[in-house]
Amino acid sequence: MPRILIVEDEEIIRSALRKLLQHAGYEVAVAGSVDEADSGYELNDFDLIISDLRLPGAPGTELITRAAATPVLIMTSYASLRSAVDSMKMGAVEYIAKPFDHDEMLAAVAAILQRRQAPDQHAADAPEEPAGNDGTIDPSTIMYGKCDAMQKVFTLIRKVAPTETTVLIQGESGTGKELAARALHLLSPRAARPLISVNCAAIPESLIESELFGHEKGAFTGAVSARTGLIEAADGGSLFLDEIGELPPEAQARLLRVLQEGEIRKVGSTQSRQVDVRMIAATHRNLKAMTRTGEFREDLYYRLNVMQIRIPPLRERQGDILGLASRFLKRQGERMGKPGLNLSPEAMRALERHRWPGNVRELENAIERATILCDTDVITPGLLDLESEGGDVNIPETLVEGNNEQMRPRDNDATSDLSLEDYFQHFVLENQDRMSETELAQKLGISRKSLWERRQRLGIPRKKTTGS
Numbered sequence: 001m002p003r004i005l006i007v008e009d010e011e012i013i014r015s016a017l018r019k020l021l022q023h024a025g026y027e028v029a030v031a032g033s034v035d036e037a038d039s040g041y042e043l044n045d046f047d048l049i050i051s052d053l054r055l056p057g058a059p060g061t062e063l064i065t066r067a068a069a070t071p072v073l074i075m076t077s078y079a080s081l082r083s084a085v086d087s088m089k090m091g092a093v094e095y096i097a098k099p100f101d102h103d104e105m106l107a108a109v110a111a112i113l114q115r116r117q118a119p120d121q122h123a124a125d126a127p128e129e130p131a132g133n134d135g136t137i138d139p140s141t142i143m144y145g146k147c148d149a150m151q152k153v154f155t156l157i158r159k160v161a162p163t164e165t166t167v168l169i170q171g172e173s174g175t176g177k178e179l180a181a182r183a184l185h186l187l188s189p190r191a192a193r194p195l196i197s198v199n200c201a202a203i204p205e206s207l208i209e210s211e212l213f214g215h216e217k218g219a220f221t222g223a224v225s226a227r228t229g230l231i232e233a234a235d236g237g238s239l240f241l242d243e244i245g246e247l248p249p250e251a252q253a254r255l256l257r258v259l260q261e262g263e264i265r266k267v268g269s270t271q272s273r274q275v276d277v278r279m280i281a282a283t284h285r286n287l288k289a290m291t292r293t294g295e296f297r298e299d300l301y302y303r304l305n306v307m308q309i310r311i312p313p314l315r316e317r318q319g320d321i322l323g324l325a326s327r328f329l330k331r332q333g334e335r336m337g338k339p340g341l342n343l344s345p346e347a348m349r350a351l352e353r354h355r356w357p358g359n360v361r362e363l364e365n366a367i368e369r370a371t372i373l374c375d376t377d378v379i380t381p382g383l384l385d386l387e388s389e390g391g392d393v394n395i396p397e398t399l400v401e402g403n404n405e406q407m408r409p410r411d412n413d414a415t416s417d418l419s420l421e422d423y424f425q426h427f428v429l430e431n432q433d434r435m436s437e438t439e440l441a442q443k444l445g446i447s448r449k450s451l452w453e454r455r456q457r458l459g460i461p462r463k464k465t466t467g468s
């Protein structure tokens, strides 16, 4: 049985992670700091160390040198992507952003241990030797989907993952684009190398070029030292550019060069450097339409759109709703110490009838909310609180302004013209004075981070007087 050491100072995360890993069949030990880990255990006896980056005393990356024979997976908050990149450069085998998804964590652990068992296949110092995926990792171990539409997505992922092809993942917010990108990476020969995920909408426009491409010392005010960009950090691995439609024009031009020439030039540098990165991009927007309005470069669009994977909205995956719900219920129940929860027949019907404008994320949030509020073993429709969430709102048939036939609104009534962003904007403007940010995000079925990002993008930042 593989032995894993968790080094985390936050008790709640430490015990949740321990339970998750024990449940998955691993032998688990825990420590609250690097020194506690080092004095309490023989670090090289473990098959894997999972450590928080920020700890009291030495940072988690210290374990990379102290446990030279053991792979170290670093956990870091999403906001500190930069530290994640630095951790990878220091030799961490993988990083994972907190709060992490349980499936994502288990998939990352399984992939690292699998590579450890077959070290000849990945030779970390020889990236040109493909790490290989021996077939034990499958998209269905990373994301749930039994309906025909998702089975087709999985087939496509299995086919395209082993290639070097650039992939464009399209789908509404919350459909699972990021999970699909992770599956593409983990099933690829690059699985042993980093997957760097960047949300282009979350990085301020003024910083995006230097974040992605790096900069030389003195390239602009504040550039006190040279810095490696995220693309370079993904060298040998994969780069996932989420919300690619938000990339400003100058960064689009630079990215095109990376795709065409396989080389990057840091901001303020005259020299280029070759990089070997597999590009995966995602968007909920219609890039083709954006090329017509000049918002997105047509040449870049064609470079990115070599292979397209469309993740269907949840309302087109009717057969998966209950399966996903019971998976989330089991997970949340275990997390919150309520393991025997069930959905009442009425709750099941309510879930199946709901339109799910926020897709899988909204379902996940609804189940989490119901699990918290539930005082018995049965989840009733009232606890899911779905009526006010969209059942009575005019959600368009299809929210993506699609060039893709499948994505076009199916009818021409007035609501079909309402884009997801219009809906979002209406909802926020109408409700922000009486709801907190947390409530707004929950009702929209998105995370608070997503709410904040979209507020910035749509020019409706949170009012100072609004509570949260």
Ligand SMILES: Nc1ncnc2c1ncn2[C@@H]1O[C@H](COP(=O)(O)OP(=O)(O)OP(=O)(O)O)[C@@H](O)[C@H]1O
Pocket: 101, 142, 143, 144, 145, 171, 172, 173, 174, 175, 176, 177, 178, 179, 180, 242, 284, 324, 360, 361, 364, 450
């Ligand atoms: N098929 C699935 N099985 C299990 N969980 C899923 C599935 N699809 C999505 N999820 C969960 O739903 C949430 C949203 O998924 P994800 O972040 O991948 O969506 P997204 O399309 O990238 O969203 P956004 O466009 O807002 O970034 C995550 O917590 C993810 O784990």
